Amino acid sequence: MNIIQKPSKMLLAALLFGFFSTAAFADPLPSWNNGAAKQDILTFVKAVTDPNSKDFVPQAKRIATFDNDGCLWTEKPVYFQLLFSIDRIKALAAKHPEWKNTQPFKAVLEDDMETLLASGKKGLVQLVMASHAGTTTEEFSRIVKDWLANSKHPRFKRPYNELVFQPMLELLAYLRANGFKTYIVSGGGIEFMRPWAEQVYGIQPEQVIGSSIKTQFELRDGKPVLVRLPEINFIDDKEGKPVGINQHIGRRPILAFGNSDGDLQMLQWTAAGSGRRLMGLVHHTDAKREYAYDKKSHVGKLDKALDAANKNGWLVVDMQQDWNRIYPSSL
């Protein structure tokens, strides 16, 4: 045997089988403790990707959808997008002297969170319209990126997009390595997530689904722009999630993860398909490393969806028990 020839045979073998067998030996979910949750995920992925399995799903149909707030990143003390809105209102206040005496803007400018939250849905919609509309789509993307680069979480003193869950990053990457398309399906703003989702989650803009305001095509000095209008286009929450999934994807997910009652209908919709599927909830049980909340929380309330998960045998991930690490960087 000619030893010079040997490497090419080995290289050939490596090319054909190497990546897969290496991946099979390494733990794809190192931040997940060995236990039932991790095992459920590994078993499911093996079942739907093994061509010899009765549960095999062709690659094109491996659609996985994830809520964002509280599922892929932290959502406390309040949704980060609300903090963005507040900062944006403050930045725009000089041009709107009337806000000093008009709710809910007055409450924002006076850091009066109680009055702000008491303004209810109507007040929050007003806030979103004033803070998210009036720019072109390209300008808004820059504004979001600038805000993320220049603001920090009040408790963890880190940029918000560092407060993403390392175990979920691993899950997303593991699914993609197994031929899944990973989607965000969030009540949050689609244009608020897209500017950073690709870099942080590896999720491309076309795989981000969220709430939106209307946009309008205009020619400005002959140059086409899309202008963001103060008018709701779509609310991608609760009953809206299956609608958004159908509108954007046109296929039913075979895996869906959420963490609150806003995700119940997405999980029901996913569960109702034929063949093997995985429905999961992230349960925030770790006050020390992150936050602990469920049925009584105003932000990310997890009540009916938790009951449904327990009733239907969906996976409930116990953050404290199942995750040995919360964030990518130690805090």
Add this chain to the structure above:
Amino acid sequence: MNIIQKPSKMLLAALLFGFFSTAAFADPLPSWNNGAAKQDILTFVKAVTDPNSKDFVPQAKRIATFDNDGCLWTEKPVYFQLLFSIDRIKALAAKHPEWKNTQPFKAVLEDDMETLLASGKKGLVQLVMASHAGTTTEEFSRIVKDWLANSKHPRFKRPYNELVFQPMLELLAYLRANGFKTYIVSGGGIEFMRPWAEQVYGIQPEQVIGSSIKTQFELRDGKPVLVRLPEINFIDDKEGKPVGINQHIGRRPILAFGNSDGDLQMLQWTAAGSGRRLMGLVHHTDAKREYAYDKKSHVGKLDKALDAANKNGWLVVDMQQDWNRIYPSSL
């Protein structure tokens, strides 16, 4: 030299370079005559995919959008979806005796196309609502598939989804082989196209963008369904096309093809990005093999977009001159 070892070296080389060099030698666009149009496409794709080119575009940003009616398939004598609506109204007529005396339904039932078209946008919207709403999304998908399986084009006596343009099928496949994501961006109904677009065009449901009616999530006997409502959700035409592209993709295409004034804004939006891009129009110039029409046509009117193409140097494909074949099967 050991001759037994030789194949593995060759196989290795084939694995590394084979597919690409083979593809480079075969003509990826055999139904396109050699000429300026074909050359423009080949030159563009080479420029944006060659890592050493100043015009190189990373794979994730290679977004290509195509109109459907008149661009990927025939749209005469009228949009095929209108023919579907008419057949559907006739199928539902027994349950709606009032239609016998109500326009535009009366015109449909009497095959009075003149009165139907005279009912204008309002009449057509009524027609779409009555023929497209009232079912679940899954039922509607089956209805579309059944209709395609059981109806034929009045002139060509072929199923409608065989009246797709072979040169465009080759272009779609060629772009995908070069790392592009190919999208449909059509004024036609998103749920009307999705049931067959994957099989016919190789375009997955999540890459089909179109007009839509609203849907509503409901639990029926505990089973979640999406019900199609008689209410417009989005019109993906003219100024709506860039809006739809932004909503669904969140990136600007680098290549866009249309064939009518309904595509003008999509082409403008595509052209306005930075870096090299390709904007194209299919010009229907072949009355013998397909149809010939442009500025004066009610269906697929090509007027302002043709002027814009000529002014801006966009590619205008002359169906008669540039295509040596129109449909996949000879007719």
